Amino acid sequence: MGNRMVAMLAAFLITGLILGQPVMADEGASPAAKPATQAKEAKGDQLPETTLDRVVVSATRTEQTAFEAPASVIGIGKEAIERTQARTVKDILEDVPNVEFSDPTNPFIQKPSLRGLNTNQTTFKIDGARQNYSSQSGIGHSPLVADPEMLKEVEVLRGPSSALHGSGGIGGVISLRTKDAADFLEPDETFGARLKTGYQSGTSQTLSSAALYGRQGIFDILGQGAYRDFGDTHTTNPSPTKDTSYRTGYSKSGMLKLSACPTEDQALSLSYNYYDGFFGSTRAVSTFTEEQHRLVGNYEYAPSDNRWMDLKLTAQGEWRENEYLNDVPRQLKDTFDSLGGSVQNTSRFAFGPVAENALTYGVDFYRDHQEGTDMGEPDPSRPDASAEDLGLFIQDEITILDRVKLIPALRFTSYSRTSDSDTATDQDDSKVTPKFTAQVEVCPWLSVFGTYAQSYRPPSLDEIYFAIDHDMPWGKIRVLPNPNLKPETAETWEMGFNVGLDRLFTDNDPFRLKATYFREDVDDLIEAQQTKGFATPPAGEIHYQSINVGSVHRFGYELEGEYIIDNLSLSASYGKTLGWDEETGNRTGGSPEKLSLRAGYAFPSRNLTVYWKSRFVGAYRTFNMFDDATVTYNPYTVHGIGLTWTPSFRNFDGFRLDLGVDNLFDTRYQTSNGGYDIGQNIKMSVSYEF
Numbered sequence: 001m002g003n004r005m006v007a008m009l010a011a012f013l014i015t016g017l018i019l020g021q022p023v024m025a026d027e028g029a030s031p032a033a034k035p036a037t038q039a040k041e042a043k044g045d046q047l048p049e050t051t052l053d054r055v056v057v058s059a060t061r062t063e064q065t066a067f068e069a070p071a072s073v074i075g076i077g078k079e080a081i082e083r084t085q086a087r088t089v090k091d092i093l094e095d096v097p098n099v100e101f102s103d104p105t106n107p108f109i110q111k112p113s114l115r116g117l118n119t120n121q122t123t124f125k126i127d128g129a130r131q132n133y134s135s136q137s138g139i140g141h142s143p144l145v146a147d148p149e150m151l152k153e154v155e156v157l158r159g160p161s162s163a164l165h166g167s168g169g170i171g172g173v174i175s176l177r178t179k180d181a182a183d184f185l186e187p188d189e190t191f192g193a194r195l196k197t198g199y200q201s202g203t204s205q206t207l208s209s210a211a212l213y214g215r216q217g218i219f220d221i222l223g224q225g226a227y228r229d230f231g232d233t234h235t236t237n238p239s240p241t242k243d244t245s246y247r248t249g250y251s252k253s254g255m256l257k258l259s260a261c262p263t264e265d266q267a268l269s270l271s272y273n274y275y276d277g278f279f280g281s282t283r284a285v286s287t288f289t290e291e292q293h294r295l296v297g298n299y300e301y302a303p304s305d306n307r308w309m310d311l312k313l314t315a316q317g318e319w320r321e322n323e324y325l326n327d328v329p330r331q332l333k334d335t336f337d338s339l340g341g342s343v344q345n346t347s348r349f350a351f352g353p354v355a356e357n358a359l360t361y362g363v364d365f366y367r368d369h370q371e372g373t374d375m376g377e378p379d380p381s382r383p384d385a386s387a388e389d390l391g392l393f394i395q396d397e398i399t400i401l402d403r404v405k406l407i408p409a410l411r412f413t414s415y416s417r418t419s420d421s422d423t424a425t426d427q428d429d430s431k432v433t434p435k436f437t438a439q440v441e442v443c444p445w446l447s448v449f450g451t452y453a454q455s456y457r458p459p460s461l462d463e464i465y466f467a468i469d470h471d472m473p474w475g476k477i478r479v480l481p482n483p484n485l486k487p488e489t490a491e492t493w494e495m496g497f498n499v500g501l502d503r504l505f506t507d508n509d510p511f512r513l514k515a516t517y518f519r520e521d522v523d524d525l526i527e528a529q530q531t532k533g534f535a536t537p538p539a540g541e542i543h544y545q546s547i548n549v550g551s552v553h554r555f556g557y558e559l560e561g562e563y564i565i566d567n568l569s570l571s572a573s574y575g576k577t578l579g580w581d582e583e584t585g586n587r588t589g590g591s592p593e594k595l596s597l598r599a600g601y602a603f604p605s606r607n608l609t610v611y612w613k614s615r616f617v618g619a620y621r622t623f624n625m626f627d628d629a630t631v632t633y634n635p636y637t638v639h640g641i642g643l644t645w646t647p648s649f650r651n652f653d654g655f656r657l658d659l660g661v662d663n664l665f666d667t668r669y670q671t672s673n674g675g676y677d678i679g680q681n682i683k684m685s686v687s688y689e690f
Contacts, residue, residue, distance in 0.1 A: 075153055082658065097576075123168050126177075130165075146273075147228070196687035233678060236668045253276075255274070284326075289323045292318070307348040345362060365388075380423070393412075413431055464481060495518075514560045522551070550581060599612050616635075
């Protein structure tokens with residue numbers, strides 16, 4: 001399967017090169033040039049964007065394009081998000097290699113996985129602020145609460161990120177940025193509005209969205225709201241009698257953001273985000289509700305006459321509540337609040353004419369608190385508990401003769417976990433983790449890079465303290481706390497190369513190719529596993545617990561390529577991760593082989609863009625703790641089509657129509673985590689700006 005997928009990826013990219021050959025470059029044109037940093041996304045630009053040329057910050061906490069970054073990173077912009085008609089972040093990222101999601105049909109419990117590691121091993125950020133919510137229980141799982149209507153960019157860094165972004169980033173970072181008024185207003189505009197409605201057949205979902213935005217002097221303001229109502233969901237379950245999930249639900253999202261630029265060197269913003277969601281079954285009394293409030297402030301100061309100062313401050317306050325109700329009766333609630341932020345500065349200076357330095361240093365701190373109730377009384381399964389995480393970091397990005405980059409980084413992490421529960425003791429610890437990256441520009445169109453990094457992840461509150469006794473007709477299921485749980489540590493080695501040609505066959509047909517290979521050893525990996533079977537004394541009980549499983553060895557790769565010529569855009573990506581427990585030999589910490597292809601074509605005279613996309617997923621073998629056995633999920637292929645139309649003739653200026661069909665042939669399959677995805681999904685959205 002692997003060789004066939006690689007061959008298909010190569011053939012797809014070569015096809016793009018062949019299609020470009022009839023239009024040759026001028027004889028005097030240079031055959032290659034380094035890609036330029038992407039300019040701001042043009043309003044209404046329908047030509048499919050080159051995602052590898054988008055500016056990203058997660059790789060080194062300094063701005064550079066995804067192509068130039070010495071890491072496996074990609075940024076997905078506003079136009080691509082809009083074109084996807086995404087319901088959740090999963091819809092935006094499902095074609096990215098080595099990115100998987102649990103329970104694709106239920107937005108309340110979707111959990112991302114980077115390079116096969118679980119959600120707790122990924123760092124999540126919204127507008128620069130960490131999102132630390134984590135739950136082992138069944139009443140609220142998703143760590144990312146953000147409606148795609150509010151987003152202008154999603155950035156994914158795969159690979160070790162603890163040194164810069166904090167504990168937990170063994171798998172990588174998913175960073176979201178919300179819109180502001182400047183994303184809607186042209187420079188000479190002072191006020192506007194946008195209305196949008198949409199429908200998706202696969203989830204019986206309707207969407208209503210509205211935005212108001214304005215500018216006065218140094219201030220911009222944006223108010224935006226979105227309402228989604230969904231019902232019965234058509235799934236990829238192969239059984240005709242089980243392919244519909246009978247449900248009802250809604251989500252309400254709102255954002256108010258004030259931005260200001262007091263001087264050309266300063267920018268600040270303050271945003272309030274609100275989310276309220278409901279999910280339930282129409283065949284049983286079983287409902288989930290979720291509510292979140294988040295306040296985030298950002299300040300940037302980079303005086304043009306002072307290279308020693310490039311200051312960024314982020315502060316956040318967050319509160320969320322989840323509730324689960326059934327007909328036992330049982331009413332479970334958990335609340336979570338978080339307060340914290342970060343301060344960083346980048347000082348730029350030179351050592352003579354040879355070396356340029358970008359020294360980034362800073363501190364981040366977050367304090368999280370959670371508690372639960374059961375029928376209004378304190379819930380011993382989710383006791384009152386608090387977490388504190390402090391980090392100090394420093395990195396020097398040294399550029400030598402514009403050809404060589406050396407990037408040493410160091411982080412000090414200190415944490416504590418405390419609870420009023422008598423089932424597990426408090427714990428605290430600290431550790432210093434280094435990271436070193438080297439990148440060499442071999443020639444103007446080729447660079448190579450390598451990284452060594454150590455990572456460190458303290459256990460979450462639920463991994464230590466969560467406990468439950470659940471009576472069954474045949475006995476009891478018990479989830480036990482683990483007071484002896486140790487932090488995870490990892491060592492990762494990465495190597496890769498970037499190929500970038502701006503003029504491959506014509507004066508403007510950019511080609512980008514980025515490849516990364518990694519090997520990783522994770523010690524004391526934390527996983528929830530069955531620790532006692534039904535027949536083991538005391539008989540009649542099955543026990544589960546978060547434990548350190550020893551040493552896990554992993555390796556994998558990501559390959560991403562893009563080519564644009566005239567109105568044609570081709571992109572391909574491929575990824576796979578394999579992992580196994582070195583003591584038991586059981587598969588763990590992996591992600592399936594995935595090849596994603598996309599072709600888009602723009603008709604500028606008609607303001608129309610069309611696309612075709614395909615995703616090929618290979619067979620995947622993993623260990624299932626509930627069955628205490630290795631299971632294999634079959635390979636599958638899904639296709640999708642779509643179009644975007646933005647007419648410019650009279651009375652239609654500002655109008656936009658998006659049409660698409662996901663899972664075009666209604667393919668039936670199980671995902672790599674054993675769940676089912678959404679079946680054939682016909683979707684449409686219409687928006688109007690004025």
